[in-house]
Amino acid sequence: MPNTISNPVQELLENVSTPFTQARAMPKSVYTTKEFLNYELENIFKKDWFCAGRSDALKNIGDYLTLELAGQPIMVIRDNDSKIRAQSNVCRHRMSTLLEGSGNTRSIVCQYHAWTYGLNGALRGAPAMTLNDKFKKKDYCLPQIKCEEWLGWIMISLNQNAKPIVNSLSEVTDLIGDFRMETYTQTFSETHVWDTNWKVLAENFMESYHLPVCHSGTIGGLSKLEEMDCPPGKEAFNYHFILKEPHFKLANAHPNNTILKGDWRRTTVLLAIYPSLLITLTPGYFWYLSLHPKGVGQVHINFGGGMSPEFVSDPDAQDHFKAVKTLLDDVNIEDRGCTEKVFKGLLSDHATPGHLSHLERPNYDFAKYLASHA
Template sequence: MTARDPALHAIEELRANVAVPFERAQAMPKAVYVSPEFAAAEERHIFARDWLCAGRVDALKEPGDYLTMEIAGEPIIILRDRDGVLRGMSNVCRHRMSVLLEGRGRVRSIVCPYHAWTYNLDGSLRGAPAMTLNETFCKEAVALPPVRVADWHGWIMVTLNPDAPDIHARLKDVEALVGHLEMGRYSETFREEFRWATNWKVLAENFMESYHLPACHAGTIGGSCDLALMECPEGTEAFNYHWIVKNDTVPLALAHPSNTRLVGDERRITWLLAIYPALLITLTPGYFWYLALTPDGPGHVKVLFGGGMSAEWMADPDATAHLAAVKALLDDVQVEDKGCTEKVYRGLLARMSAPGPLSHLERPNFEFAQYIARMMPEA
């Protein structure tokens, strides 16, 4: 990047923005959200380098179960192989470079839709029609390039970076905060995908703060929030968080009566975890929901929206009804969030708009901006 590069200018603006004490913090510069060059820099330096979430491990229960995703322009397959091992690999054929699989499903092998080159579930090439006359072809030398995948407490985490720190080490402080809830024992019961007309960071910041709840969610959950009682503790370089102590209005948000492991407020605290860069988790003793974000240029974001219940609630005969009520509420909340975050992006494009000072309830947003600045290259 050169001194005239718009991305470099936006990075310099961002670094200046986060170099002040939090008590003087301002919202991130507009270019960080709307610049195509900055969006391209994020693809290279954040999404191609850090750990991302592909959903829940229990979405891939049987051998051959797979899902696909795209990371910084790279099509990726994540699947369960014949030995039950979770694997990640390139989703591009080694012949004429067609994308191999789409969406989700189950396969016995991976067959290219263009020329029927066929790969085993470990990525090795099983067969290639009409290749015997090519003297350079060696089946044993052909395989889909592997991609790092890890099971982090029931979450499928994936990275293109072979040098990324171990995910358990990186997120050890998350485990210290919510390990008592045993996220790995929760089961996913819904998984949806949608695309909104806003920048991915606007949606991420929206999740990170509860300051917007009374106004943006006036029709759903806003009335249950008392801003005077909210606190936003300092996060770490890998995530930020805050929490809410719930009453018994939503039974599914509390520990199930059969759960004897959790005691005191552990039975009623809802945790809101923002795992950088793009995994946003609401975790209660009874249920969870999450957003996993993928940028689609500066003006759109692809969203994976999923959720489910703890092991004890999954075994409850009334759990389905409880979850249906929670899911209906979440759907209404998502409609409100879509409206609010898309309005923010429209405002970011306005000539007369400018970033303003942050509330003490927006500390997570400031820490998120610091993370983004750290990930960007030096001039």
């Protein structure tokens, strides 16, 4: 009998040992096996930084959102000192989860027996606990999770030893600091679930090779393969640039923007910050996807976006942005079709990974990043 037992991490290590000029797409076991999913949850999502959204989504004291990161229920909340903190969303009594969805609250009250925590996670009250000799309120606090704000993003990590995000992403700031991404305002945020592996969607974002065909119904006609620039990636991210036409007003710098110069005024930057924050940044607007695996065959997507300050204060811009959002929704429908078809194909016995184009350089760098956690 042939040996059909494979080790997906080993297969990936072999795949990335090939130089880029001869490289192939990642092995299908990387996308389709529980073994690889467990590897990435333990070694990537539990170790690296994950984006929980934009800071301006939590403007007021008590604003919160909840999420699961590598199976861990987490709340992100603006505390009484106006600091955004991330903490375990699990009660310290009999371990129910606490908050749900997003909203605003003055305290965190467990819906099981009403143990009540302050916004900083300290236990403030617990009914009928006076007769337990060992119980001391001060011993109880929700476990704190690393949380840093970076260019307007809320970044969290389950790894207490994770390097400060400003250090690991300093090259991003060097590259696109003049966009002042921290000043952009979020105007929409949605969640979606698609039937594909999270990496298929991440890789789809990283390459613009698919634009002319997959997006022939929307933006495909504007995309010229010969004008795409895909430099080699960095340790913590990869990126590529597209130049936008001057008539696409919102993708060009506003006349009041005096910081961006020359071609930067019409440059769109596509940033893939590992593992799963994907940002399209233009001088006028931005949109992003923050991805998390939902099993092998589904991806949980946090999809948001908004505008730069000059456009936010421009009365015409709202209508322009509505048009951009409609276009983004149409583009997403096309991407959903392509990425769900890739996942179906990956499950085929006949599927084998083909060679990569020079326009898929970011995919190669992403594969190396995934393998580097082995």
